[in-house]
Amino acid sequence: MVKPSVLVTRRWPAAVEAQLVENYNAVLNTRDKPMSPTEIRDALKHYDAVLPTVTDTLSAEALDVPAAQTKILANYGVGYSHICEPSARELGMTVTNTPDVLSECTADLAMTLLLMVARRAGEGERELRAGHWTGWRPTHLIGTKVSGKTLGIIGFGRIGQAMARRAHHGFGMKIVVQNRSRVSPDVLKLCNATQVESVDDLLPRCDFVSLHCPGGATNRHLINARRLDLMKPDAFLINTARGEVVDEFALIQALMFDVIGGAALDVFDGEPRISPDLLQCDKLVMLPHLGSATRESREAMGFRVLDNLSDFFAGRTPRDQVI
Numbered sequence: 417m418v419k420p421s422v423l424v425t426r427r428w429p430a431a432v433e434a435q436l437v438e439n440y441n442a443v444l445n446t447r448d449k450p451m452s453p454t455e456i457r458d459a460l461k462h463y464d465a466v467l468p469t470v471t472d473t474l475s476a477e478a479l480d481v482p483a484a485q486t487k488i489l490a491n492y493g494v495g496y497s498h499i500c501e502p503s504a505r506e507l508g509m510t511v512t513n514t515p516d517v518l519s520e521c522t523a524d525l526a527m528t529l530l531l532m533v534a535r536r537a538g539e540g541e542r543e544l545r546a547g548h549w550t551g552w553r554p555t556h557l558i559g560t561k562v563s564g565k566t567l568g569i570i571g572f573g574r575i576g577q578a579m580a581r582r583a584h585h586g587f588g589m590k591i592v593v594q595n596r597s598r599v600s601p602d603v604l605k606l607c608n609a610t611q612v613e614s615v616d617d618l619l620p621r622c623d624f625v626s627l628h629c630p631g632g633a634t635n636r637h638l639i640n641a642r643r644l645d646l647m648k649p650d651a652f653l654i655n656t657a658r659g660e661v662v663d664e665f666a667l668i669q670a671l672m673f674d675v676i677g678g679a680a681l682d683v684f685d686g687e688p689r690i691s692p693d694l695l696q697c698d699k700l701v702m703l704p705h706l707g708s709a710t711r712e713s714r715e716a717m718g719f720r721v722l723d724n725l726s727d728f729f730a731g732r733t734p735r736d737q738v739i
């Protein structure tokens with residue numbers, strides 16, 4: 417039997433690549449450079465499966481391929497807002513993602529960012545490495561206590577709940593959540609969380625606000641100038657969701673004019689390009705999209721893609737089918 421042809425758009429962990437090559441007629445991207453829209457369109461014409469990541473833009477334009485050979489986009493990652501849903505549907509393509517296996521590690525990173533921005537860890541490290549540390553003193557780099565404070569979580573799905581567990585059970589934080597749909601009382605009870613009706617209700621109540629909703633057009637600029645204004649002047653914003661969820665221009669203004677206390681970002685609008693103005697903000701911690709970047713999660717994400725592919729090619733519904 418001819419093995420299905422599979423294109424992998426980036427380097428993946430070695431053990432997963434080895435399995436892909438064994439099971440499929442797989443082409444790996446040994447250059448590890450993001451594919452251009454033309455390369456993506458070309459791939460859709462020639463491969464049975466394309467395995468993209470967040471760095472590939474599968475826009476309406478890229479998916480405008482009349483005689484596509486590709487029947488499945490098996491995404492490496494849980495967020496799939498880089499794939500145009502209506503176009504994928506129109507082409508009859510199946511789309512899968514890799515939930516769960518990265519939730520704990522992404523929540524760890526969100527907590528890392530929360531602690532770093534509250535305790536001014538980035539500023540401290542920059543000062544020390546620049547050789548500007550003059551020694552311990554009572555007024556040096558005074559941060560904010562985390563324990564017992566109120567954390568607002570926008571998007572109470574897998575990662576939002578993992579974040580709440582860390583904050584509540586580890587740091588005694590009070591949890592307030594806002595989610596698109598109603599959260600079951602049993603789930604709220606696990607962290608003694610309160611669900612509010614809207615983002616506008618949540619923001620003024622919180623000392624920290626952490627974003628865990630998907631990106632895409634619907635959530636673009638969910639956090640804008642008006643909503644930043646609703647936050648407490650000493651509150652902190654943490655974003656490990658998607659860059660477009662926050663209006664970066666509004667955030668820069670809010671940081672420059674002390675509208676909020678600080679922010680910590682793992683994701684950026686138009687990444688890896690970073691607005692030069694963000695680099696000037698001292699009260700900002702920035703990491704290069706590291707949420708799921710552990711050996712364990714990245715391998716598990718790859719094996720989850722393999723599971724989805726083997727279901728699909730065996731004629732079964734993949735466990736992680738999202739489109």
Ligand SMILES: NC(=O)c1ccc[n+]([C@@H]2O[C@H](COP(=O)([O-])OP(=O)(O)OC[C@H]3O[C@@H](n4cnc5c(N)ncnc54)[C@H](O)[C@@H]3O)[C@@H](O)[C@H]2O)c1
Pocket residue numbers: 494495496515516518519522570571572573574575576594595596597628629630631635638656657658682683705706707708709
């Ligand atoms: N930084 C990283 O490396 C990294 C890693 C993994 C995931 N992510 C991002 O995190 C997102 C969440 O992942 P997940 O597995 O928790 O997804 P999930 O589907 O389990 O949870 C998302 C939740 O957000 C809710 N939601 C959607 N829009 C909302 C809105 N406007 N207001 C309030 N709630 C809203 C949904 O109802 C859902 O409960 C992904 O889509 C991805 O973009 C980032």
Ligand SMILES: O=C(O)[C@H](O)CO
Pocket residue numbers: 470492493494495496518707708
């Ligand atoms: O959505 C995801 O899974 C991350 O952003 C990339 O791993």
